[in-house]
Amino acid sequence: MKTRAKITMEPENLILDLEKILKGIRLDEWEIYLVREQGTAVEVKEQNIESFEKEDHLGLALRVSQGGRLGFGYSTDFRGASLKNLVAGIFQRMKESDTDPDIVFPENDGQTINLPEIYDQSFTERTDKDKIEKAMLTERSAFETDSRIKRVRECEYQDSLKEVWILNSRGLNRKGISTTFSLSVSALAEQGMDAQISSEFDWSFQYGMLSPQSVGRGAGTKACDKLGAKPVKSAKTPVIFSPEVSGELMELLSYALSGENLWKNKSWLKGKQGEKIFSSKVTIIDDGLFLKGPECFAFDGEGVSSRAKVLVDKGVVKNFICDSYYGRKLKKGSTANSRRDSFLSPPSVGPSNFYLLPGHKSQEQLIAEVSSGFLVREALGMHTADEISGEFSIGVSGQWIERGRLERAVSGVAIAGTLRELFSRVAEVGSDLKFYHNCSAPSVLIEEMEISGS
Known part of the structure; x- marks a missing residue:
């Protein structure tokens, strides 16, 4: 001990x-x-x-x-x-x-x-x-x-x-x-x-x-669900991301909605405020008072009172997260998004509880709507994605869907694209919001994506 x-x-x-x-x-x-x-x-x-x-x-x-x-x-x-x-x-x-x-x-x-x-x-x-x-x-x-x-x-x-x-x-x-x-x-x-x-x-x-x-x-x-996993043939097909994976995608998206990155010209959303960039199903909130999120706290890393902010409203980019410094730079004021990983480094801009607003359908209901498609349960290589451009190419595994049912385990396939393209193709957002970390989302149904397999 x-x-x-x-x-x-x-x-x-x-x-x-x-x-x-x-x-x-x-x-x-x-x-x-x-x-x-x-x-x-x-x-x-x-x-x-x-x-x-x-x-x-x-x-x-x-x-x-x-x-x-x-x-x-x-x-x-x-x-x-x-x-x-x-x-x-x-x-x-x-x-x-x-x-x-x-x-x-x-x-x-x-x-x-x-x-x-x-x-x-x-x-x-x-x-x-x-x-x-x-x-x-x-x-x-x-x-x-x-x-x-x-x-x-x-x-x-x-x-x-x-x-x-x-x-x-x-x-x-x-x-x-x-x-x-x-x-x-x-x-x-x-x-x-x-x-x-x-x-x-x-x-x-x-x-x-x-x-x-x-x-x-x-x-x-x-672990048992992954047994017998095999690649599938390359195809364009509906894809459902489980909360574990959609949360990782949200973390990647959070960089583009950072006021610091906006000021430094490192956000692919620069100049897009007020524009409809994503699907109407996409509403993104950052809320330091959200009790279901791990970053729920009365104030941020500078002592500014936490509050909820709508960053994307039904696909329209509305706001960017800022601390006091970048809030002044952008003439927006702080959004209570000063974060401290520890006392060893100065505070910096970061999301509090950053999440995709859930819909009303369970993951099972989303699966039932897919005649043939892919449920992605794990992603490999998300850390290699380009935060500035929003481009990604990752390995994925999960289960193949046929006639609205999970049929077999899948591995050894990859998906690639951009966050802008992916979130513009959101057909449904599930109800199963779960915070594995401070950036989170429910299951998300993408109307069509290209998967690279055997």
Whole structure:
């Protein structure tokens, strides 16, 4: 078992110490970002504990501006001398940066947003035994799915309690808290000489909402469904993307709807605002308050209150996501889309809960509407897609559809195209929205795509 030492300094006291230092220096603006994360990670294998780790760490990030120059630094050492050295180091590096009149931190918007749903008050009451059993039950459920499941890998339980403080010299002062719980597992199915592996993942803000049985069975079922997979002949055919794959496509699309990329001429949607680019079935929303999304939080990485934005409305491009800086550059204002992956790097523009508005038909109903087509359940090589042009060429696998039913497993085929073309051909959007990460979509039926097979 690995355990990190618990934090001994109270975050509020650290903030007071740093405020005193900053207020004693001639600065145009300053911003303090403090994050504390506590969590557990358990991995089991064959009903034994493979690894068990607990952590409790506190990280500080500081941004300051003077004369139109921006400086950034971070630390995990909170002694008085170290904090002074942190500020001095930022000042030294800041002298080498360019001046920019749009470097302005956000003001306090006066909003108070309470989200009790994203914080499980029983977090600290959950025993290590409970967490280990969640992981072990997930593994058992995967094995019990089908006799063809021969091995289970990477069966993990993770949890995290995250507390965030953001305050700046313009009167902004925010604090937020959330909990996250997740289960993940990979199952290997074998039949004769054929072996196939598949994974399942689920998360929740609430411990009690995690279902080890559904996660384990999900991985097992997917693996068995892939057995006997073969290529199909090249064809133009209707294609249904499952939520796992449509979510990856949405992540790729999010780059084109970034205000930062728009400003830097790296978005293929530049100059398209107000135009109908996609199918009328396509409505895209970014909502930092959406309770079904993992990025639900009261405020963004700069402390701006989260809210919902319609970026694409029935195929028409309406808006781009921005933080305070690029909001000023584009004369649009912040859309509460400043994101921080950690305290180790400055905030940047990014989606919160970015999703395709679901329709009313289940995946089964979409399949029933296809006389002959392809259900894509996995994609390989999405990371090779061109974010700037929206072009992609990926390997895919799934199941072939005949007469509205799933007929056989398919692998060894590829699809290629552009996001503009793909989303303009959306015939139906399913109702099965599921967030595997912060960019998500339900099942999506494309009226026709060319698949390259045997």
